[in-house]
Amino acid sequence: MNKFKYKLQSFMMGRYGIDEFYHFLLIAYTVLLLLNCFIHSASISIALWIILGYTLFRILSKNISARQKENAKYLIFKNKAIKKFKRTRERFRDKDHVYRKCPHCKATLRFPRKKGKHDAVCPKCRKNLKVRIIF
Ligand SMILES: [Zn+2]
Incomplete structure (x- = not known):
């Protein structure tokens, strides 16, 4: 062996x-x-x-x-x-937030989970975007 x-x-x-x-x-x-x-x-x-x-x-x-x-x-x-x-x-x-991508710079953004349409500003590219949270 x-x-x-x-x-x-x-x-x-x-x-x-x-x-x-x-x-x-x-x-x-x-x-x-x-x-x-x-x-x-x-x-x-x-x-x-x-x-x-x-x-x-x-x-x-x-x-x-x-x-x-x-x-x-x-x-x-x-x-x-x-x-x-x-x-x-x-x-x-994470049940308290929703995650969306910025349509301008593709950065992932975190929003509080509140139903409805919201206006937001991307912290990376400073452009306005609309966020719609359904549930
Ligand atoms: Zn952006």
């Missing part, structure tokens, strides 16, 4: 190994695999093979800087998605 472990270690020497993007690919693979148990789609099967091949390629790759760049891009994407999810959840839980 030790001999196998030693051989594996020497084989992986200088190769990239696993990172957070690997975990994401593994989860995506598992989800698609479970989905394909019910759907039996050929395109999902092809996607599974592509994900598997890409994952193995990344683990065994010796171009470490390129793999680190991929992982960094994934982490940026992941953090943006988490931030957006948290913001959406916070807005959904």
Whole structure:
């Protein structure tokens, strides 16, 4: 067993190994695999093979800087998605305010939840806008 472990270690020497993007690919693979148990789609099967091949390629790759760049891009994407999810959840839980976008500068504005039509001034671009709150 030790001999196998030693051989594996020497084989992986200088190769990239696993990172957070690997975990994401593994989860995506598992989800698609479970989905394909019910759907039996050929395109999902092809996607599974592509994900598997890409994952193995990344683990065994010796171009470490390129793999680190991929992982960094994934982490940026992941953090943006988490931030957006948290913001959406916070807005959904906030029952005292409504959120609207300014038609001029696209800034997100928060208004107290009072029914009716209101005139407001965007604090970012200083333009007037009409806000209609139904419920
Ligand atoms: Zn504005």
